[in-house]
Amino acid sequence: MRIAKGIEDYLEAIYLLGLKSSSVRVKDxxxxxxxxxxxxxxxxxxxxxxxxxxxxPYGEVQLTVKGKKTGMVTWGKHQLLFEFLRDVLGVSEEVAxxxxxxxxxxxxxxxxxxxxxxxxxxxxxxx
Amino acid sequence: MNKAFTIAxxxxxxxxxxxxxxxxxxxxxxxxxxxxxxxxxxxxLIEQEGLKIRVIDLPGIYSLSTYSEExxxxxxxxxxxxxxxxxxxxxxxxxxRNLFFLLQLIxxxxxxxxxxxxxxxxxGRGLEIDSAKLSNLLGVPVLKTVATKNKGLRExxxxxxxxLLQGKKPTGIVRYGKEVEERVERLIQEIQREGxxxxxxxFVALKLLENDPLIASECKSGALLTLAxxxxxxxxxxxxxxxxxxxxxxxxxxxxxxxxxxxxxxxxLQADFTDKIDNLFLHPxxxxxxxxxxxxxxxxxxxxxxxxxxxxxxxxxxxLIQYLENLPxxxxxxGLLVHGLVEGIVAGLAIVLPxxxxxxxxxxxxxxxxxxxxIAFLTDSxxxxxxxxxxxxxxxIESFGCNxxxxxxxxxxxxxxxxxxxxxxxxxxxxxxxxxxxxxxxAVFLGPIYALLLYLIDFLLIFLVGLLLNRYLKGLPSxxxxxxxxxRKPVLKIIFRQTxxxxxxxxxxxxxxxxxxxxxxxxxxxxxxxxxISRIFSPISWFLGLPAFATVALLFGFLxxxxxxxxxxTFYGTTNFGAILTGKQIFIFGLVTMIYIPCIATIAALKRxxxxxxxxxxxxxxxxxxxxxxxxxNFLLRACG
Numbered sequence: 169m170r171i172a173k174g175i176e177d178y179l180e181a182i183y184l185l186g187l188k189s190s191s192v193r194v195k196d197x198x199x200x201x202x203x204x205x206x207x208x209x210x211x212x213x214x215x216x217x218x219x220x221x222x223x224x225p226y227g228e229v230q231l232t233v234k235g236k237k238t239g240m241v242t243w244g245k246h247q248l249l250f251e252f253l254r255d256v257l258g259v260s261e262e263v264a265x266x267x268x269x270x271x272x273x274x275x276x277x278x279x280x281x282x283x284x285x286x287x288x289x290x291x292x293x294x295x
Numbered sequence: 296m297n298k299a300f301t302i303a304x305x306x307x308x309x310x311x312x313x314x315x316x317x318x319x320x321x322x323x324x325x326x327x328x329x330x331x332x333x334x335x336x337x338x339x340l341i342e343q344e345g346l347k348i349r350v351i352d353l354p355g356i357y358s359l360s361t362y363s364e365e366x367x368x369x370x371x372x373x374x375x376x377x378x379x380x381x382x383x384x385x386x387x388x389x390x391x392r393n394l395f396f397l398l399q400l401i402x403x404x405x406x407x408x409x410x411x412x413x414x415x416x417x418x419g420r421g422l423e424i425d426s427a428k429l430s431n432l433l434g435v436p437v438l439k440t441v442a443t444k445n446k447g448l449r450e451x452x453x454x455x456x457x458x459l460l461q462g463k464k465p466t467g468i469v470r471y472g473k474e475v476e477e478r479v480e481r482l483i484q485e486i487q488r489e490g491x492x493x494x495x496x497x498f499v500a501l502k503l504l505e506n507d508p509l510i511a512s513e514c515k516s517g518a519l520l521t522l523a524x525x526x527x528x529x530x531x532x533x534x535x536x537x538x539x540x541x542x543x544x545x546x547x548x549x550x551x552x553x554x555x556x557x558x559x560x561x562x563x564l565q566a567d568f569t570d571k572i573d574n575l576f577l578h579p580x581x582x583x584x585x586x587x588x589x590x591x592x593x594x595x596x597x598x599x600x601x602x603x604x605x606x607x608x609x610x611x612x613x614x615l616i617q618y619l620e621n622l623p624x625x626x627x628x629x630g631l632l633v634h635g636l637v638e639g640i641v642a643g644l645a646i647v648l649p650x651x652x653x654x655x656x657x658x659x660x661x662x663x664x665x666x667x668x669x670i671a672f673l674t675d676s677x678x679x680x681x682x683x684x685x686x687x688x689x690x691x692i693e694s695f696g697c698n699x700x701x702x703x704x705x706x707x708x709x710x711x712x713x714x715x716x717x718x719x720x721x722x723x724x725x726x727x728x729x730x731x732x733x734x735x736x737x738a739v740f741l742g743p744i745y746a747l748l749l750y751l752i753d754f755l756l757i758f759l760v761g762l763l764l765n766r767y768l769k770g771l772p773s774x775x776x777x778x779x780x781x782x783r784k785p786v787l788k789i790i791f792r793q794t795x796x797x798x799x800x801x802x803x804x805x806x807x808x809x810x811x812x813x814x815x816x817x818x819x820x821x822x823x824x825x826x827x828i829s830r831i832f833s834p835i836s837w838f839l840g841l842p843a844f845a846t847v848a849l850l851f852g853f854l855x856x857x858x859x860x861x862x863x864x865t866f867y868g869t870t871n872f873g874a875i876l877t878g879k880q881i882f883i884f885g886l887v888t889m890i891y892i893p894c895i896a897t898i899a900a901l902k903r904x905x906x907x908x909x910x911x912x913x914x915x916x917x918x919x920x921x922x923x924x925x926x927x928x929n930f931l932l933r934a935c936g
Contacts, residue, residue: 187676187679233573233574233577233578233579234570234573234574236577236672237573237577237672237779240672240675240779241779
């Protein structure tokens with residue numbers, strides 16, 4: 169199944185927010201993604217249908233194993249691209265971050281692997 | 296072999312026929328018109344290895360009926376000119392519609408090769424086609440191609456040539472529903488009586504049921520046409536639809552059934568499998584349980600296998616050492632040769648190798664199956680508490696092998712703060728050399744439970760140090776790089792290669808150091824310099840409750856951690872450490888070895904990454920810390936008796 173763009177963004181956001189505090193609420197997600205709370209609620213119900221998140225009775229959102237996996241990997245890809253854009257290409261930090269957000273969803277495993285290899289090679293041959 | 300062959304390219308419009316045509320003919324083509332018709336045809340000639348092949352690019356059509364001029368032209372060409380081979384170019388991403396055409400082509404009973412073209416588009420949608428199954432179902436060879444990228448065309452062409460020379464026809468017949476087949480059967484009998492039609496009987500029978508006017512006009516016998524009319528009527532009564540519609544929908548349903556049975560969702564199938572296993576392995580409770588079980592099994596396998604191997608290898612070398620000892624050599628030389636050189640090599644092979652070989656082997660298995668990434672997943676939140684965040688986990692895992700690449704590996708992290716924390720924690724992780732001490736000394740002479748206890752103490756220490764550093768080093772922690780590779784069966788070849796690469800490092804780099812250090816130690820012994828050196832460290836010895844010489848052995852650990860153990864063996868001339876040290880001393884020795892700054896290479900790596908000052912601070916801090924912790928444990932144990 170190909171997970172659509174928006175879904176990955178939500179999972180990534182919930183994953184990151186979950187690292188900072190133990191409970192993630194709709195409001196936090198809305199703030200983080202700069203969207204309106206109703207859109208978050210709607211997206212969450214879609215995520216719940218796909219078995220990616222679970223609602224707790226107190227209105228908190230929790231990722232399932234599957235959801236956390238996707239969120240984590242998306243964030244990983246984000247960091248990889250961010251580093252690549254900023255450190256290798258010299259893109260400014262703000263632009264690099266924003267565009268990593270856009271690229272992270274569509275990048276193939278092959279390209280991802282190559283960028284990773286590239287960064288690793290760079291890191292070992294710096295000295 | 297100078298016969299000229301004809302290949303016709305057939306298929307729907309926009310499936311890449313012309314691209315394949317151009318690739319086959321090298322773009323040299325003649326555009327002409329079919330005699331008497333307004334339909335264009337492209338024709339090319341290939342001459343290769345004495346083979347003359349005429350290639351005809353038929354117009355793109357969707358059926359072999361009489362709806363359009365193109366359809367008629369194509370049908371007539373195939374039926375009357377009987378090309379030696381028809382290459383049906385299929386749009387793989389639109390299999391059903393293309394199969395509808397292919398089914399009719401098969402009914403014309405000409406040799407066919409199917410090019411499953413635009414296969415990349417299909418893959419892009421996360422789908423795949425089981426081409427072997429498709430080939431089986433249809434009785435014609437099927438090849439995957441991406442004409443625009445020149446993929447699979449060479450295979451297609453060589454298969455085409457093969458079939459040209461053999462003249463292979465489709466082997467299977469695709470059957471329709473019972474009502475249709477019964478009537479086809481009856482018509483075929485009548486058609487065979489008619490004889491001399493350019494089309495195969497089955498094709499004619501089906502076309503007559505479809506009420507094809509051109510085919511009907513070919514048939515001279517009135518009886519056949521009357522029968523066909525009758526049978527059509529029967530079909531119309533059964534299905535309540537025009538006979539033509541019945542045949543078409545039968546054909547469509549066969550096409551869609553075949554398409555469905557050979558098309559798979561590529562990613563979903565694998566993802567489902569991995570997802571299912573992950574639900575178990577990454578379960579918030581069960582996952583940790585499995586992790587613990589796995590780590591314990593790894594631990595015991597290394598211990599059991601290692602100690603067994605260690606014994607075997609030692610026994611193997613005993614006769615050699617005895618033989619060398621009995622050689623009439625001057626004492627000094629004999630000492631250097633036997634105890635310094637040979638025993639150094641034996642120590643490396645018998646004490647170190649038996650433990651690091653299975654260690655690397657198991658690590659490679661965990662890595663190759665994809666489980667290592669799951670460990671990262673499970674420990675992610677724990678890592679965040681340490682302030683180093685998931686990304687740090689990879690260098691930390693690497694650290695179990697060797698600290699040096701781990702410290703260099705911290706460069707994946709953006710912030711110096713994260714890199715420093717991770718590096719410090721990495722130096723505290725028991726690397727393979729330290730594991731040798733834990734396994735070869737503590738586990739063997741005190742029992743595996745104590746070895747586990749050592750690990751536990753060490754992990755607790757790492758956790759505490761992480762918490763402290765996280766609190767007192769300023770700055771925000773940053774993210775991680777991680778992948779969740781799919782679970783897969785470990786490939787033995789890869790695992791052996793990985794193990795070998797890491798082991799080679801040991802034999803090339805560590806073994807010479809071990810032998811060299813052993814020689815130095817032997818010289819110190821022979822020149823009676825151990826005494827004065829150990830006297831310098833007597834306060835530490837007293838504090839740790841270790842024999843004076845054990846402290847000197849710890850000094851050698853600066854070169855490589857295994858040396859602490861090997862030096863003990865060299866000095867006392869035995870590997871039965873239980874006879875030299877008390878249980879308490881063994882435990883403290885193991886603990887101190889585990890914590891104090893790993894080795895000269897690690898210090899060098901720290902210096903390279905963070906500068907001399909920080910490297911020295913970390914080194915000193917860890918030495919002092921190790922002595923304090925070891926000393927405290929000593930007094931605690933003494934107090935407890």
